[in-house]
Amino acid sequence: MAFLEVQGLVKHYGSTPAVDGVDFTVERGEFLSLLGPSGCGKSTTLMAIAGFIEPTSGRIAIDGRDMAAVKPNRRNIGIVFQSFALFPHMTVTENVAFGLEMRRVAAADRANRVADALQLVRLDAFADRYPKQLSGGQQQRVALARALVIRPDLLLLDEPMSSLDAKLRDEMRVEIRDIQRRVAITTILVTHDQTEALLMADRVAVMDRGRIQCIGPPHEVYEKPGSAFVSNFLGRTNLIAAEIIARSPGRLRLAVAGVEIEAVGEATGERTTLSIRPERVAFGEQGLPGRVESCLFMGGQWMYRVATQAGELVVLRPNEGGAPLATGASVHLAWPAAAAHIVHD
């Protein structure tokens, strides 16, 4: 049995559902990311697990224990809020010690555990500062230490990186991930940033309009998105219409603008939509003919826009030191059959 179970979670505000039947499980020590656009119900799901929102229906169980009758202050869950929600009138030490004080941990033990927690987030030198005297990244680490020091059963992170600048965000992603591995704590991260979700989590659940669209390890969700929404939301993709010519189990022969190709997946009907990642498309001698419309330099890669009969496609090619293709050049686009996935709308 999974450590955290969420079954059929529904939350209505008035008559509109914010969360509309969410099911997932998280194993002990696992890092799950809830990824989705703003307003899709991520925070609502998280706050229902924390006990701050009473679900309209559904079941939440931690370690086999139903949480319905358990108050938020009895759930033993550590939370890092988007705003960090530090206590401004307390020092870093007092902030971190608060949860231990509430648990009536003896003063000597408390001091040791606070010191350990501050060391874990590399803030030992700032113990006597007040939150306002710290940078955003330091404040976030205080919030993390405060949530971890109580040795919670579950760690919930609600868009913890969204108020940090880009460079700090990259650092903190790696750091939080390392800390999570080191203390082996079951964690749920809510984010609308796909890079963050893919980079940090063991599994990613993509949410849209109050439902989970797909869930799995980052590379699987990225490679086999299953729906047009997910493939678009998780990184950039090319969606192209295709006609089905022939089927074999798990494979399809298709025609894209008159060019015959192969793809992975099952589909009914005569027409379908394909998702092909820009980095899997290559320029070749044969394939879908097109014309280079524009070319942008991105450092490690070149990003081309190519006009074809099937619409405009984005192509990412690694920068190998040479000059890029010129705008207006005639090209053929090709990709491995395994890179073309059938998606459903």
Place this chain on the structure above:
Amino acid sequence: MTERRHLPYGLSAPATLVLTAFMAAPLVMVLLLSFHTFTMATGIRPEVSLANYVEVLGDGYFHTIFGRTFLLAAAVTGVAALIGVPEAYIIHRMRPPWRSIFLLVILGPLLVSVVVRTLGWAVLLGRNGIVNAGLTGLGILERPAEFMFTMTGMTVALVHVLVPFMVLSVWTSLRRLDPAVEAAGLSLGASQATVLRRIVLPQAMPGILAGSLIVFTLAASAFATPAIVGGRRLKVVAMAAYDEFLNSQNWPLGAAIVVVLLVAMVTIVVGYNRIVERRYRQVFQ
């Protein structure tokens, strides 16, 4: 550039002029007046003398009045805080339509003249007033309690007049509170009561301080309410000054009373401010 630098002065000039003309000038005149002398026979004489201050600061009669005024203002401030802080928190936690409705209910009394409201209290609190009729009728009291012409009556009436200032000021500081901070406290295992005491209250301190200062100064200088509910038997400083000016015609002595009241209040306010700001330094930044 120079134009920019002068702009703030230009913009505040009208207010400065008005305040100079109607506030600073009369204050300076009162200060000068307080050093003049007065006798029944000669009237006001423009000599410089400390006689009025010697009288105000040395006479037991004035000591009683100043002491009573301080006690009254302190009691009113304390009670207003006890009522106003929870009231502000409840308003803060209300949902949108109710919040504005109840704010209006709290501010409503400010739209009615102080004299009218105080006369209302006189009707309620009098020997045969509704409160006494109710208390004796229910058998809670044997004889009617004395509210009129007592400190209790004055405190009740003044708290009613001044509590909206406390509520507004505390509510303003609660609005700056991050709602997630309360959730954070709960998630760390604190009870709702502990969250209020350890997390919400300290952050409401700037509002409580500001509200206390407003209520204290208004209570200490109140005239109409003490005059109606307290009467001549329980004189406060504002009434003593009024009597010197209008009954005894001793304007210099009245002026000295006013100056002493002003200096005492400024001292108390600044001192209190210092103490609380130092105690809650982090919240004020």
